[in-house]
Amino acid sequence: MDAEQKREERLKTNEESLRELWDNVKHTNIRIIGVPEGEEREKGTEKIFQEIIAGNFPNTGKGPLTQIQQAQRVPYKINPRRNTPRHILIKLTKIKDKEKILKAAREKKQVTYKGTPIQLLADFSAETLQARRECHDILNVMKGKRLQPRLLYPARLSFRFEGESKPSQISKS
Incomplete structure (x- = not known):
C-alpha cells in the first residue's frame, strides 16, 4: 500500500469517526x-x-x-x-x-x-442523513420485491429473505 492509499484510508477513517461523534452528540x-x-x-x-x-x-x-x-x-x-x-x-x-x-x-x-x-x-449528522437518503432507491426496489427492508442505524440496510433477516452494510461506490 503506497502513501497515497494510506492517506486516503486514514481520511476515510477520520471522516467516519467524526460522523459517529456527531451522531453520538445528537x-x-x-x-x-x-x-x-x-x-x-x-x-x-x-x-x-x-x-x-x-x-x-x-x-x-x-x-x-x-x-x-x-x-x-x-x-x-x-x-x-x-x-x-x-x-x-x-x-x-x-x-x-x-x-x-x-x-x-x-x-x-x-x-x-x-x-x-x-x-x-x-x-442525525448531515453525513448520516445523506447516506440514508442514498438508500431510498434500493429500499423502494426491495419493497417491490416484498423483502421487507428496514433502514438501521446509522445507514445499514436489513431485509427479510426466506424468513431470515439479512443485514447489509451500504457502501459508496
Missing part, C-alpha cells in the same frame, strides 16, 4: 418539522413540545414527564424554493424518552400540532 435529539413560525415567541419551544406530547400521546404522560435539556429553533438555511418553517430541536436528558416518543409517533403515523400535521424525527 443521539438524544428529536427534530420537529412543520410547527408554524412564531409559535415559540408566545409559549417557548419547550411548551410547544409538551403540548405536542400531551395532545398526541396521552399515554406517555402517565409516567414521569420527559425532561428537556434544551429546546430551540434551528437557524435558517436559505433556500428560496422552499417556504417551510424552521425545524425545532429538542434535546432530551434520556435516550429512552426519545425512543419512546419516536416509537409512539411511528405507531400513530399522523402527529399534529393545532390541527397541522408535523413530523417527529431522530436527529
